């Protein structure tokens with residue numbers, strides 16, 4: 001690995017971690033779309049700040065972007081409050097307008113500078129090592145490392161110090177307000193952080209990857225864990241791994257780094273969706289299957305229990321009769337019987353089925369519980 | 371004794387449309403009070419206004435003779451169960467601990483002492499066996515008990531509960547009512563939004579009949595009359611059987 005490769009990956013990991021932290025709360029608030037809105041809407045703020053300062057790396061750029069980001073949130077909120085449209089529609093109205101304003105500004109007045117729409121969408125991660133911070137003649141490394149590192153530090157402080165406040169403000173803003181924990185203030189702080197992260201990450205990875213990194217890893221982590229602190233850690237981990245994985249995928253395919261990273265995030269989410277224990281699609285399917293067998297066992301034992309002391313018993317407990325009585329296909333009935341015998345619920349005497357003690361109590365429980 | 375709540379001339383509007391109009395209300399200390407009224411009557415809004423969660427267009431609220439902000443640590447709140455996302459990554463203990471966030475103040479995290487308090491509250495509502503259960507895997511009645519435990523740890527003097535009996539079975543209802551009575555015997559005041567008119571006389575001391583305006587309020591024996599209910603619910607009150 002060359003030092004440049006190392007630096008690119010390091011920046012990518014930091015971007016991923018810094019995005020996952022506020023992203024976790026966006027996802028939990030059902031505001032994933034807001035990251036999309038903010039990361040696009042900051043464009044005119046960036047462009048205007050660029051015109052004023054004449055530089056792409058000034059802190060004013062960050063301030064301008066953050067301001068427009070928070071303004072976007074306020075605008076969406078104001079439109080939603082009219083109750084004429086819902087939040088998703090309000091987002092859909094605001095950010096394309098702001099984004100296109102940014103694109104027009106670039107096309108009209110900044111045609112000759114590095115701010116072009118390709119870079120806006122996908123960033124230039126590969127160029128990160130070429131914009132270096134030279135301090136008194138010493139090479140301190142890529143500037144992006146420091147910008148993103150600073151943002152990550154702020155995010156870390158924010159979600160560790162204010163984790164319980166963010167938790168309550170997200171889960172139950174009413175109670176948070178009643179207890180004096182200022183959920184509205186926290187909301188705007190969070191949106192400010194999302195904006196700053198989006199602006200800082202913008203130059204390196206572009207707006208699409210920021211969205212992918214803010215939403216994908218937390219959404220995957222949410223499927224895998226049931227605790228907030230673990231979800232945060234896991235989001236950061238998934239984001240970082242996707243960043244590195246994406247880098248090498250791009251290297252192998254000779255493709256865009258940001259695009260490959262977004263693809264890996266998507267694959268990671270899909271894997272979680274499929275295989276997450278308990279909540280994944282496969283786990284759900286397995287549970288459904290198991291429930292089907294459990295239900296069939298209950299039906300069988302209840303049926304046998306009901307006819308245990310009746311004169312028609314030999315007929316009712318005959319294996320062939322299950323098809324009529326319980327409307328089971330022969331094959332399914334045979335399978336149920338085999339499984340029930342294995343589970344110790346019934347025994348077979350030729351074609352006759354007899355309940356065991358365990359089977360009898362299952363039947364009793366099943367009837368009482370329903 | 372000083373009343374727990376005094377509301378004077380309270381008007382609340384959402385965008386020009388008043389949903390509470392000129393409400394006066396005095397809740398004595400140490401009573402169980404029901405707020406009843408049809409859907410959209412403004413019951414939740416009244417509670418939110420008393421908790422200072424919505425700004426009134428006119429009038430004011432005093433809790434124990436003072437503005438809400440200076441007594442908020444003495445007030446507990448149980449919101450409508452459906453108002454939160456139960457898929458949130460938290461277990462039962464996490465949610466109950468939230469009741470202590472106000473006392474903890476900013477930044478400090480709950481520790482051993484807080485967890486002990488939370489467990490005790492869970493014991494009181496009969497949920498101590500589910501401390502580590504993920505909240506999405508609770509039944510409706512269990513979720514309601516968790517919310518009650520969260521209010522109990524607040525150790526407040528006044529509780530607001532928004533439909534705590536909604537959608538719970540008979541056993542849970544009995545348990546919750548027993549809990550409310552235990553609170554009353556400890557001189558707490560409990561204000562409950564309630565939908566089942568049949569049980570109002572059995573469960574509550576005071577009642578407020580609300581439909582945007584205050585229709586009537588006071589001791590159940592005096593104001594919970596057929597006539598007042600007709601005024602509150604209009605023609606919708608057909609299947610009701612009430613003591614005359």
Ligand SMILES: Nc1ncnc2c1ncn2[C@@H]1O[C@H](COP(=O)(O)OP(=O)(O)OP(=O)(O)O)[C@@H](O)[C@H]1O
Pocket residue numbers: 384389407408409410411412413414415416
């Ligand atoms: N945030 C809001 N913005 C605008 N209108 C609102 C808002 N919240 C409530 N309303 C309106 O205010 C009125 C009173 O609502 P509220 O929730 O207080 O009624 P409620 O008595 O609690 O009803 P329910 O029995 O259905 O819970 C309703 O007409 C409702 O549509």
Ligand SMILES: [Mg+2]
Pocket residue numbers: 413414415450532
């Ligand atoms: Mg309500």
